[in-house]
Amino acid sequence: MARKWLRDGVLIAALTVGGLVGGFSSGAWAREAQEGQGGGTIAAAQLPPEAVSTLNLIAAGGPYPYEKDGVVFGNRERLLPSHRRGYYHEYTVPTPGARDRGARRIVCGGPLRRTSNCYYSDDHYASFNRIIE
Template sequence: MTTLATGAVLAWVVALPALSGLALAGSPAWARESSQAASTTLPTVALADLPPQAQATERLVRSGGPFPYEKDGIVFGNRERLLPRQTRGYYHEYTVPTPGARDRGARRLVCGGRQPRNPDACFYTDDHYASFRRVLP
């Protein structure tokens, strides 16, 4: 019985490298493919359909501020890999105030581009980076 169990474990360990090409959550290839696929399938939302606070934040981004929160304009790392892949420093995040919230809340506008006042694209999240929608003008 010990030999059978040891043999089964050995067979599994030997097969593991062959399985490493599959979509395993820790695999860099999987993360890269997932990132590329997610970036092309992001839903969109018209700026006019966002909450008024998000529209006001977008106007502040385009005017260069001043921003109400100290962390507004900091680099967004895209650790969730939900936005299109870019070099570090490309994306910046801005707080979208949530009425009645005692803190910054969960809503953010993340804009990317070389010129902060004229971003290439902005993305809205109302669930603290769990999902994004590309903002259309």
């Protein structure tokens, strides 16, 4: 079955066997694509300053400015790789001038305080970019 997905804004239709694609082995990248990871990547240095602050809060374990920060993210959109319920947690990235939580979020997978498996969404979960160092 042929699959297509976006990686760093480039449409990828096939992988080379045993090769590397953007730092992922072709097998790992294919697994992520099959599990729903269709977004690109974003360097932590390219994130808005509010997102960098949120990542620092996640690494420190809080305190978080919003009551819903740290709650389980259900991945109902299935845009992130599949994992058991409770694997992902969501955090608000404040939007300057917004009267509510806004649309920006960071979703992290794995143990709390871990920031090595986080995704950024600036459109309330319609798309994600994996955060890389």
